[in-house]
Amino acid sequence: MADPLRVLLVDDQALVRSGFRMILSVEPGIEVVGEAGDGTEALEQARALRPDVVLMDVQMPRTDGIRATGDLVAEDLGKVVILTTFDRDDYLFAALHSGASGFLLKNCEPDQLVDAVRAVGEGHALLSPEVTRRVIAQMTDGAGRADRASAEEAQLALLTEREREVLVLLGEGLSNAEIAARLVVGEATVKTHVSNCLAKLHLRDRVQAVVFAHRAGLAG
Known part of the structure; x- marks a missing residue:
């Protein structure tokens, strides 16, 4: 049997982390190994826990999710899924350039969260058609x-x-x-x-x- 996917939850709201933990912990093949309340703590936890997937919020104190994603990717400390509300395109593009492996709506359905973790953990890209269109439009526009x-x-x-x-x-x-x-x-x-x-x-x-x-x- 394959080892379970190790997941680190990063969000400055404890209630959000708790909700994600409840959804993921009951899924076979997925293990929530830790939580962090900001990007600085996320880096510390990732170094200690070596997760396969990191669910990363964007707006957090001390170190935000964009910078933390770049740090995690640079040290090869897990694949990052950015949790976004899609209301800020600059976050989306910055996260992509920082090395995020995917993007997920914060108000997604529980099965979408599970599918996202499995997909990224198995090495797949996680770009919805809406995200892809916005990324392409931004990257192909201008000089x-x-x-x-x-x-x-x-x-x-x-x-x-x-x-x-x-x-x-x-x-x-x-x-x-x-x-x-x-x-x-x-x-x-x-x-x-x-x-x-x-x-x-x-x-x-x-x-x-x-x-x-x-x-x-x-x-x-």
Whole structure:
């Protein structure tokens, strides 16, 4: 049996943390290993507890969630899911650039919270269509658009035909298993193609791959 996904809850409201703990603690394969009330404490707890997934609030005292996410990612202390209300686009984009693996509405349904933890814990990107559209709109707007398009075309030329197919399916949000089924290949083969895509395109993770695919016009 696989080890349970270790989750760290970070929010300055104890009631919110308690609610998330109640939802996640009863789920098989998920273990809430700790809580933190701000970004500074989150970093300390993550170093001690080595969580797989960190549910991270944004607005907190001392160290906010954006800065804490960057620190956690820099030290490879777990994958971060940002808890957002979507009322501040600057938070969303800053979190993406800081290395967040996904974004989740704070008022989401319990099953969405569980699914998010499992998805990110298994290495998948967690970008809803609404989030993706807003990220793409921000990243493709303004000066430098033509230069970015030219650079993206040059990067895409480095991919094999199969790797390009995999990138398109990543852009659709498919998991490795779903991509394997779509292309009728083994999941291990898909993992290799995904790794090659990330390396050749100089992307940090699947979230950036999703964004790149959309920005390059490979995914609708």
